[in-house]
Amino acid sequence: MSKTHKIAVLAGDGIGPEVVREGLRVLHAASEKYGFSCALTDLPYGTDHWLATGGEDGGEIFPDEAFVRTQEHDALLLGAIGDPRAPIGLIERGVIGKLRWEGGLYINLRPIQLYDERWCPLKDKKPADVDMVIVRENTEDAYVFPPVFEDKGGPNEVASQPMKYTRAGTERVIRYAFELAMTRPRRQLTLIDKANAVRAQDIYTRVFEEVSKDYPDVKTDHAYIDAACMWMVKNPEWFDVAVTTNLFGDIITDLGAMVQGGMGVAASGNINPGHFSLFEPIHGSMPKATGKNTANPVATINAVAMMLEHLGEREASIAVETAVRELLCSDQIEGLKAGVHSTTEWGDMVLDRLGF
Numbered sequence: 001m002s003k004t005h006k007i008a009v010l011a012g013d014g015i016g017p018e019v020v021r022e023g024l025r026v027l028h029a030a031s032e033k034y035g036f037s038c039a040l041t042d043l044p045y046g047t048d049h050w051l052a053t054g055g056e057d058g059g060e061i062f063p064d065e066a067f068v069r070t071q072e073h074d075a076l077l078l079g080a081i082g083d084p085r086a087p088i089g090l091i092e093r094g095v096i097g098k099l100r101w102e103g104g105l106y107i108n109l110r111p112i113q114l115y116d117e118r119w120c121p122l123k124d125k126k127p128a129d130v131d132m133v134i135v136r137e138n139t140e141d142a143y144v145f146p147p148v149f150e151d152k153g154g155p156n157e158v159a160s161q162p163m164k165y166t167r168a169g170t171e172r173v174i175r176y177a178f179e180l181a182m183t184r185p186r187r188q189l190t191l192i193d194k195a196n197a198v199r200a201q202d203i204y205t206r207v208f209e210e211v212s213k214d215y216p217d218v219k220t221d222h223a224y225i226d227a228a229c230m231w232m233v234k235n236p237e238w239f240d241v242a243v244t245t246n247l248f249g250d251i252i253t254d255l256g257a258m259v260q261g262g263m264g265v266a267a268s269g270n271i272n273p274g275h276f277s278l279f280e281p282i283h284g285s286m287p288k289a290t291g292k293n294t295a296n297p298v299a300t301i302n303a304v305a306m307m308l309e310h311l312g313e314r315e316a317s318i319a320v321e322t323a324v325r326e327l328l329c330s331d332q333i334e335g336l337k338a339g340v341h342s343t344t345e346w347g348d349m350v351l352d353r354l355g356f
C-alpha cells in the first residue's frame with residue numbers, strides 16, 4: 001500500500017493562493033508518478049479570514065485548537081502572509097511566527113543556488129559560484145519577544161525588543177549546520193554574526209567553537225554580517241554552508257535570493273528535524289499582483305521539492321528539483337520576473353518536464 005502524507009496547506013494572503021495552486025499541481029503529479037498519496041487539510045488563515053471574522057473587533061488569526069491540529073500533520077505548505085489592510089506584523093507574527101516559535105521549527109533552511117548564469121545580476125558569476133545553504137536560527141532573537149514601549153508617543157519614549165539567545169537554541173542550530181556541512185563536498189561552514197557590536201552574540205562565537213570540535217572534517221570560517229553581505233555580492237563562491245541568527249538570516253537570505261535569480265525562485269524550509277515542518281517560498285504576498293496570475297510559482301515549487309525530501313520522498317524531490325533546474329536552464333524561459341511567464345504557464349512547464 002502506498003504511503004499517505006498528511007499535509008496542511010495554508011495559502012494565505014495576496015499571491016499565496018496562486019503560487020500554492022501551482023505547487024499543489026506539481027505535488028499531485030509527483031505523488032502519482034512516485035506512488036504515494038497526500039491527504040491535504042486546507043487552513044483558511046490569513047488577512048481575509050481575520051477581516052471576515054471581525055478584524056480589529058476580535059478577528060481570528062490562528063486559533064490554538066487549529067494550531068494544535070496542524071501539528072498532527074507531517075508538513076505544511078505555506079503561500080504568503082502579509083497584507084496592508086492589517087496592522088503591521090499582526091498576521092505575520094500570529095500565523096508564521098506562531099508556527100515557527102510555538103511549533104519549535106528551529107531551523108530555517110534557505111538553499112541559494114544559481115541554476116543558470118542568465119539569472120544572476122552579478123557580472124561573470126556562474127552556477128558553480130553560487131551554491132550555498134544558509135541555516136537561519138528560527139525560534140529566538142529579537143523576533144520572539146513582545147515589544148515594550150515606554151512612554152509611547154511621548155518625548156521620552158523608549159522602545160525595546162531584546163536579542164536573546166539560549167545555549168540550547170544556539171547549539172541545536174549550529175550542530176544542524178555542521179551536520180549539513182558534512183553532507184556537502186566542500187564541507188565548509190561559516191558562522192555569520194555581529195559579535196563585535198552585539199556582545200550577546202558571544203554565545204554564538206563560543207558554542208560554534210565548542211561544537212566544531214566534534215566535526216574536525218568541517219573547515220570553519222567566520223564573517224560579521226555586514227562583511228558577509230558584501231562578500232555575498234563580491235565573492236558568493238566563498239560560501240558553502242553558513243549559520244546565523246534569526247534576524248541576520250532573514251536579511252542575508254533576501255540578498256541571497258537576488259543572487260540566485262530573485263524572489264521568484266527562492267524557497268525555504270522551517271524545520272524541526274524528523275517532525276512537523278513547514279515549507280514556503282521566501283517571497284511575500286505581493287498584494288498588488290493578487291489574482292493576476294503573474295506571480296512566479298517556482299519558489300513554491302522548489303518549496304514542494306524541499307517538503308518531499310522532508311517526507312522521505314527523495315526520488316520525487318530530486319525529480320521536481322531536476323525539472324525546475326532543467327527548465328530554468330532552457331531557452332523556453334525568457335525571464336523569472338513576475339509576468340514574463342504567467343503563474344499557470346510556469347506550472348504547465350514544470351509538469352511538462354515531469355512528464356505530465
Ligand code: IPM
Binds near residue numbers: 081082092093096282
Ligand atoms: C521571512 C519573512 C518573515 C520573517 C516575515 C513575514 C515575518 O520575511 O520568512 O523571511 O521576517 O521571518
Ligand code: MG
Binds near residue numbers: 250251254
Ligand atoms: Mg524575510
